[in-house]
Amino acid sequence: MPALTPSAITTAVEQAVSEASVWDFHTHLYPPAFGTAIGRGVTADPQGLLLWGIDELLTYHYLIAEVLREAAGDGLTAERYYALSKTEQADLIWRKLFVEATPLSEACRGVVTTLTKLGLDPNEATLDGHRRWFAEQSPEEQIDRTLELAGVDTVTMTNDLFDDNERQRWLADPAPLRADPRFPTVLRFDALVTDWEHAVPRLKAWGYDVDRPLSAAAIDEVRRCLSDWITRIGPVYCAMSLPPTWRYPSDDPGVRCLTEAILPVCAEHGLPLALMIGVTRQINPAARLAGDTVGSADVESIALLCRDFPEQRFLVTLLSLENQHELAVTARKFANLTPFGCWWFLNNPSLIEEITRMRLELLGPTFIPQHSDCRVLEQLIYKWDHSRRVIAAVLGDQYAKLAAAGLVVTDSMIERDVQRLLYGNVAGLLQKDT
Ligand code: REL
Ligand code: ZN
Structure with a gap:
C-alpha cells in the first residue's frame, strides 16, 4: 500500500474513526425486555x-x-x-x-x-x-435507529445485583433479558466491597447464610451467590465502583470479600473484573443521582492488586483527572491491567483529548479509549459522535508525527488500529470473536 500524504492521513483517520463499529464497554442501557x-x-x-x-x-x-x-x-x-x-x-x-x-x-x-x-x-x-x-416510535425501532446513527454495534449493560427492581426481573424470567446479543450482561455488586455491613442482611434475605465477621462459611456463601448469578445472567465481566478512600491490602471485610470470594469466582469463570474508582456518593443527598462527586484514588492499591493476582484481567477507569498519568504508567508495569474510558466528569472533549493523547503515547493501542456510560438510549448518538472526533484528532496527530519520523503510514494500518481501539480491544479482553 502507498504511503499517505499528511492531508490524506487526516482524511483517512477521520473516515476510519467515523465509520468504525463500536463496542461500548460500559453503559446503563437495556433492551425493551x-x-x-x-x-x-x-x-x-x-x-x-x-x-x-x-x-x-x-x-x-x-x-x-x-x-x-x-x-x-x-x-x-x-x-x-x-x-x-x-x-x-x-x-x-x-x-x-x-x-x-x-x-x-x-x-x-x-x-x-x-x-x-x-x-x-x-x-x-x-x-x-x-x-x-x-x-410514535416503538422502542425496538428506536434502538435500531440509534445504534445505526451512533455506529454502535454492542452495548454492554450494567446488571446490578443490589437493584431490587432489576433483580426481580431476572428472578422472574432470565431468558428474554439475555436474548439480544447486542446487549451483553455485566454482573455489578458494589455493596459487597463498599458496604459489607448492609450487604449482610440483603444476602441473608436472598437465602445466603453470611455473617458480619465474614467467616470461612460466609465466604463460601458469597461465592455461591456470585456463581448463581453468573449462571443466571451470563456476564461478560464483573464490575464494581469504589470510593476514593478504597485501599488494598486491608483487613476490611469488603477487601476480604474481593480477594477471598470475588476474585476466586472470577478466576473460576474466566471473567475480567472492572474497577471504577473515585466516586464519593451523595456528597449532596438532596440532588440524588446528581449529588455524587469525584475524589482522587490510590493508584498504588491497584498496582498491588494487579501484582498479587497476575492471572486476573483488571479493567480500570478512574474518575479524577489527577489519577490518569499514574494509571497509564501503572498499566505499563502490569499487562493484566487495561485502562478504559473517560468516565463521567471526564467525558468532556478537552479532557478526553488530554487523556487519550497521554494513553496513546504511554500505551500505544493497548487501551480502551472510551465508553459512553449512557443512561438514556439516544445519548449514544452524541457521546460517540463527540468522542470519535477527539479520538480521530489525537490519532491523526500521532500518525502525522510518525510519518514525519519516516514511517510509511497506510490506510490498512489506520483501519487496523481504529478497529482495535473502538471494538477489537474490548472483544479481545472479553474473549469474543473480533
Ligand atoms: O456506573 C457508575 O457507577 C456511574 O457511571 C454512574 O453511577 C453515574 O451516575 C453515571 O451516570 C455516570 O456517567
Ligand atoms: Zn456507569
Whole structure:
C-alpha cells in the first residue's frame, strides 16, 4: 500500500474513526425486555429500565445538576425540582438551559447534537413536537435507529445485583433479558466491597447464610451467590465502583470479600473484573443521582492488586483527572491491567483529548479509549459522535508525527488500529470473536 500524504492521513483517520463499529464497554442501557415507560405499542412499565425519549434525555442527572445552578436564583432547590412530574422537570430544563440560556455545556450540547442527528429541531421553544415524534416510535425501532446513527454495534449493560427492581426481573424470567446479543450482561455488586455491613442482611434475605465477621462459611456463601448469578445472567465481566478512600491490602471485610470470594469466582469463570474508582456518593443527598462527586484514588492499591493476582484481567477507569498519568504508567508495569474510558466528569472533549493523547503515547493501542456510560438510549448518538472526533484528532496527530519520523503510514494500518481501539480491544479482553 502507498504511503499517505499528511492531508490524506487526516482524511483517512477521520473516515476510519467515523465509520468504525463500536463496542461500548460500559453503559446503563437495556433492551425493551427490561420494560420501558413509553413508545408505540408498549405496555407502559413506569419502573422499566430502558430509558429513552426527550423527557429522559432532558432529565439526565448531568442536566439536573446544571439546572439547579442555573435556576437557583429563581428559588429552584433540589426538593422543588424533584417534586415536579417528569414532564414538568423536562420542560423546566428545556426552558432554563436551552431557551433562556445558551446550551454551552457538554451535556447540553449533547442534546443539541442528538436531536439534530435524529432529524429534530433543537431550536424549538417547546417540547410538544418532539414528544409527539418520540411517542410514535416503538422502542425496538428506536434502538435500531440509534445504534445505526451512533455506529454502535454492542452495548454492554450494567446488571446490578443490589437493584431490587432489576433483580426481580431476572428472578422472574432470565431468558428474554439475555436474548439480544447486542446487549451483553455485566454482573455489578458494589455493596459487597463498599458496604459489607448492609450487604449482610440483603444476602441473608436472598437465602445466603453470611455473617458480619465474614467467616470461612460466609465466604463460601458469597461465592455461591456470585456463581448463581453468573449462571443466571451470563456476564461478560464483573464490575464494581469504589470510593476514593478504597485501599488494598486491608483487613476490611469488603477487601476480604474481593480477594477471598470475588476474585476466586472470577478466576473460576474466566471473567475480567472492572474497577471504577473515585466516586464519593451523595456528597449532596438532596440532588440524588446528581449529588455524587469525584475524589482522587490510590493508584498504588491497584498496582498491588494487579501484582498479587497476575492471572486476573483488571479493567480500570478512574474518575479524577489527577489519577490518569499514574494509571497509564501503572498499566505499563502490569499487562493484566487495561485502562478504559473517560468516565463521567471526564467525558468532556478537552479532557478526553488530554487523556487519550497521554494513553496513546504511554500505551500505544493497548487501551480502551472510551465508553459512553449512557443512561438514556439516544445519548449514544452524541457521546460517540463527540468522542470519535477527539479520538480521530489525537490519532491523526500521532500518525502525522510518525510519518514525519519516516514511517510509511497506510490506510490498512489506520483501519487496523481504529478497529482495535473502538471494538477489537474490548472483544479481545472479553474473549469474543473480533
Ligand atoms: O456506573 C457508575 O457507577 C456511574 O457511571 C454512574 O453511577 C453515574 O451516575 C453515571 O451516570 C455516570 O456517567
Ligand atoms: Zn456507569
